[in-house]
Amino acid sequence: xxxxxxxxxxxxxxxxxxDALPLSAExxxxxxxxxxxxxxxxxxxxxxxxxxxxxRAGPITVVYTLDAVTHPFHALPPDRAAPPxxxxxVAIGGLALGQVSDPAHPAHVQAVALMAAYxxxxxxxxxxxxxxxxxxxxxxxxxxxxxxxxxGTEVWLDHLWVSTRLDGPDALLTVAHELFHRVQYLYNPTxxxxxxxxxxxxxxxARLAEDWVLNSGDRYLKDGAELLGDPGRPLLFHHAPGxxxxxxxxxxxxFWRWMCEQHGKVPRDITGGHEVxxxxxxxxxxxxxxxxxxxxxxxxxxxxxxxxxxxxHLDVKGGETLSTETDWGNFLVANWMHGTAKPVVDLRFxxxxxxxxxxxFAKKRPFVWPNETIHAERxxxxxxxxxxxxxxxxxxxxxxxxxxxxxxAPPPLLQVDFAxxxxxxxxxxxxxxIRRDGSGQEFLQDLIRIDARHWTRFVxxxxxxxxxxxxxxxxxxxxxxxAIAAASDKPVLHVTPWNAAPGTSFxxxxxxxxxxxxSPDLALDGNDIRxxxxxxxxxxTPPLPVAFAAQGTTPDVPxxxxxxxxxxxxxxxxxxxxxxxxxxxxWQAPGIPVAAKGWGLRATISGADHGRDIVVxxxxxxxxxxxxxxxxx
Numbered sequence: 001x002x003x004x005x006x007x008x009x010x011x012x013x014x015x016x017x018x019d020a021l022p023l024s025a026e027x028x029x030x031x032x033x034x035x036x037x038x039x040x041x042x043x044x045x046x047x048x049x050x051x052x053x054x055x056r057a058g059p060i061t062v063v064y065t066l067d068a069v070t071h072p073f074h075a076l077p078p079d080r081a082a083p084p085x086x087x088x089x090v091a092i093g094g095l096a097l098g099q100v101s102d103p104a105h106p107a108h109v110q111a112v113a114l115m116a117a118y119x120x121x122x123x124x125x126x127x128x129x130x131x132x133x134x135x136x137x138x139x140x141x142x143x144x145x146x147x148x149x150x151x152g153t154e155v156w157l158d159h160l161w162v163s164t165r166l167d168g169p170d171a172l173l174t175v176a177h178e179l180f181h182r183v184q185y186l187y188n189p190t191x192x193x194x195x196x197x198x199x200x201x202x203x204x205x206a207r208l209a210e211d212w213v214l215n216s217g218d219r220y221l222k223d224g225a226e227l228l229g230d231p232g233r234p235l236l237f238h239h240a241p242g243x244x245x246x247x248x249x250x251x252x253x254x255f256w257r258w259m260c261e262q263h264g265k266v267p268r269d270i271t272g273g274h275e276v277x278x279x280x281x282x283x284x285x286x287x288x289x290x291x292x293x294x295x296x297x298x299x300x301x302x303x304x305x306x307x308x309x310x311x312x313h314l315d316v317k318g319g320e321t322l323s324t325e326t327d328w329g330n331f332l333v334a335n336w337m338h339g340t341a342k343p344v345v346d347l348r349f350x351x352x353x354x355x356x357x358x359x360x361f362a363k364k365r366p367f368v369w370p371n372e373t374i375h376a377e378r379x380x381x382x383x384x385x386x387x388x389x390x391x392x393x394x395x396x397x398x399x400x401x402x403x404x405x406x407x408x409a410p411p412p413l414l415q416v417d418f419a420x421x422x423x424x425x426x427x428x429x430x431x432x433x434i435r436r437d438g439s440g441q442e443f444l445q446d447l448i449r450i451d452a453r454h455w456t457r458f459v460x461x462x463x464x465x466x467x468x469x470x471x472x473x474x475x476x477x478x479x480x481x482x483a484i485a486a487a488s489d490k491p492v493l494h495v496t497p498w499n500a501a502p503g504t505s506f507x508x509x510x511x512x513x514x515x516x517x518x519s520p521d522l523a524l525d526g527n528d529i530r531x532x533x534x535x536x537x538x539x540x541t542p543p544l545p546v547a548f549a550a551q552g553t554t555p556d557v558p559x560x561x562x563x564x565x566x567x568x569x570x571x572x573x574x575x576x577x578x579x580x581x582x583x584x585x586x587w588q589a590p591g592i593p594v595a596a597k598g599w600g601l602r603a604t605i606s607g608a609d610h611g612r613d614i615v616v617x618x619x620x621x622x623x624x625x626x627x628x629x630x631x632x633x
Contacts, residue, residue, distance in 0.1 A: 040074060041141035041152060041161045055105040057113040059120075063159075064109050064138040074139040076164050080108035090114050092172050093214045112136060112162065112171060119176040119213050126212060126274040128281075129186040134179060135159040150174045153181050155189045173210045173217045180209035187281040188290070195289025196236040196396065196475075202290075204235075204252025205277060211257070212274060221353065221361045224254030228335055231366040234398035234473070236292075256280075258331055261352050263302040276302050292475055299327065305510035306330075309397075309428070309474045311451045314626075315561035319615035320602070322559075322625060323499070324449040325507045329428055332399050332470050333447065335366050336432060340442040348509050349444065366401045373403040374484060376410035376461065383485035387421065390479065399472040404484060410461045411486035412538045416469065420453040423478025427453060432468035447506040456610065458492050460536045491575070492537035493544070493608045495616045496521040503534070517625065522603050522618035528584040529567065531603050531616070535575040544572040547604045548585055552596025553624035559600045560626075565590045572605065589620070598623035 036043040040063075045052050051067040068075035075081075084107040090097040097118045100110035116134055124130045137159050142149040151174040153160035160178040162171060184202060192198065207220050226248065227233070233248045235255060260273025283298025284290050292309075299308040306325030314320035330348045337349040339362030344350035354362045374384050386402070404414060418429055431448040445464065448457065459467055471482060499507040499515040507515065521532040529548060535541050549564035568585040575581045589599055598621035608614040 038141060040137050040139040042154065042157065045137075046071065053105070055102070055109050055113060057110070058117065059133040060113045060116045061133070061135045062109050062113050062116075062138060063135065064106070064164075066106075074164065076106060076108065076138065080164070080167065081106050083107060084110070093169050093216050095172075095214065108167065109138065112138065112175060115172045115175040116179060119172075119179050122176075122213050123180065123183055123209070127278055128183050128274075131179075131182045131186065134182065136175070137161040138164050140164050151178045153178045155185050155191055169214060169217060172214055173219060176210045176213035177206045180206040183209075184281060188285045190287065190289045192289025196292055197284070197290035197295060199249035200235045200252035200255075201280070201284065201295075203249040204254075204256050205281075207250045207253035208256045208260070208277065211253075218353070218356055220250075220253035220257055221356060223251040224257075225361060225364050227251035227254055228364050228366045231332075231335065231399045231401060234395040234477070236396040236398075236475075255331055257353075258334060258351060259327060262327070262330070262348065263299075263304045265303060305507075305515060310426075311449075312626075314559060314617075318561065319604075319613060320561065320617060321497070321615075322617070323507060324451075325510070326428070328397065328472065328474065329430055329449060332472055333430060333432060333444075336401065336468055336470070337442070337444055339363055339365075346444060346509055347511070366399070368401050368403055372401070373405065375408065376404050376406045376414065376486070377408040379414070379484060379486040380411055383483060385481065385483045387481045388479040396473050396475045396477050398477065399470055402469040402471070402482065402484075404467040404469065406461050406464050406466055411488060412461060413487040413490055413492065414459040414461060414467060415483075415485045415487040416457045416459060417481075417483040417485075418450070418455055418471070419481045421479040421481055423476055424453070424473060424480055425476040425478070426474040427451060427478075427480065428472045428474055430470040430472070431457070431459060432466075432470065433459065433464055434466040434468060435463055436465040446504050449506060458487055458490055458537065458610070460492055460538075489539045490537050490610070491535050491539050491541040491577075493541055493575070493605065493614060494534050494536050495519070495532070495603075495605070495614060498522075498617050498619070517619045517623055519616055519618040522601055522616045524587055524620045525584070527587055529587045529601065530582060530584050531570075531572075532580060532582045533572055533575065533605070533608075534580045535577055538577050540577065541572070541575045541608075543574055544608050545606045546570050546572055546583065547606070549602045549604075550590050550599045550620075552590050552593050553598050553600060554593055554595045555624060557593055557596075558624045558626045564600075564602055565592070587620070597621050 039046060048070065051070050052063055052065050055062045065071050065075050066081055083103045083105060084100045087099050087101040088107060089099055090111045097114040100107050102110055116136055120130050120134065135158060139161055140163055149163060150166060151160065151162040160182060162174050162178065166174055181202065184205060207223060210217050211220055235252050256277060260276045263276050264273030265275060279301045280295065280298045283301065284294040286294050296308045306323060306327065309326050309328040311324050311326065312322040314322055334349040334351065337344055338351050338354050342355065372386065416431065420427060429450045432444060433446040435443050435445045469482065471480060496502055496504065496519050498517055498519040501508050502520045523530055531546060547569050548567040550567050551559065551563045551565060553559055570583045570585055572581050572583055598619060600623050601618040601620060603616045605614040
């Protein structure tokens, strides 16, 4: 990789991009034999041939020069040109890499070979494919003032290169990074650098791999801080000046690290989860490049319920949602909630190394524009309206955070309106309802998730300190409008969806216990189906008609849209503010199919959400759900 400064902005020769839209996957043809203008980094070794020397240690070859007259930029500096005085142990960051002893070659050159051998062995032990041989060229790409290009490689090269300016942990991390690119090429040698995930997976994945080699390096945390500094910069394809991979792509390592921590065979392990990255590489072998559908399918192979980025709907128009649990959504919440406790109460919204680097990362949250921190008590006289400026949306998988501060005298309700203006066919909006205890500790009281393109929600403010609105793009970027205003004298009906804790709106952590696929508010109680609803608003609800339905399932016949059979109707009585009401109907299992051992339940409360129906799913017995999300879209 090539960096413009040690951990900050720069360019990378490991990939290129030119324009954020459209998200294509066109191959970038390599120049035959490399680019001579870039010297030994990406082109042939400049003559004379005798000025370059090779050191071989098993499968590792290191090529270097001491000829400062002919190659002033590439020659090893004097402090790295001396051979070892005798057998000398090499230890970096507490790691014992082995000994250097050959008096015919510089100790630094031999140490680099040890770094490569050590990194390759780590990757091999973690189950990755590893190149049988590796050639490292020690040279310096970028002689301009201030350039600090660390290293690089390409699919079409037969080597990787590492800057002569690096030593110690810097050299080890760069060797590990570039060697992992060679590992990635063994799975998918694509040159389709404009494919949506190319930069994020290639550079973010290699940055993550550094941490498996030298855990104390933590460069992914430094890059992650940049991601939080501008969450609107997307994880998907994003251009940089000069047609290079955007430096922001390295920050994708934070996402991959979170994925590994969440879905590894040993969740929450500080160095584990590598099998998640391995599954991703094994799954993303499409010849067109790294595409999102391949990543979605790879995600389905790892531990944990949920989906990469999509809600699971049985019937979108009918409001029948199987799950809102997505990695992309959880990651965006984690970026806000991490560091609020040690660990965060809900481990989906945390990082194992949350307090690494002296705790500085734990205190970093996504950047919020000053005019997007709203004081709720002012909304009565000045509602908030925001519209994404034309040209501001660069690509998919980006997010924007808005804070609604409820200090002072907030209105009893917030009215939140969202509408897509252009594109953005698959938005993801999350409302984080935050409370604080007496010590100032923050807790996530509830989380409302919506993937519709136009909607209105009313949010009660009682007991809350803040409401955080996260508007995120998924595959399709676009423009939207967000409006927030004060509201009052409205009922707000809540019924707990299935797999959620009582009184909440999102699924519980599926690792804490298996999801029951039942709602605590819609359940079999004795011989009756019982529905319970709570009014969180500040006005009573009207009487609301409820239609109950069920369908049988077997191991071969899962839940299906449009297969519901009526069970009966009832009416919820008026519910005062803060009150709860219950209704019951007799339970009689549908006789079709005859072999059914599990039944899906559905309650439809007509017009309950200010004209919108509320649909609640639950189950009796061992309900069989669709096995793949593709089957229900």
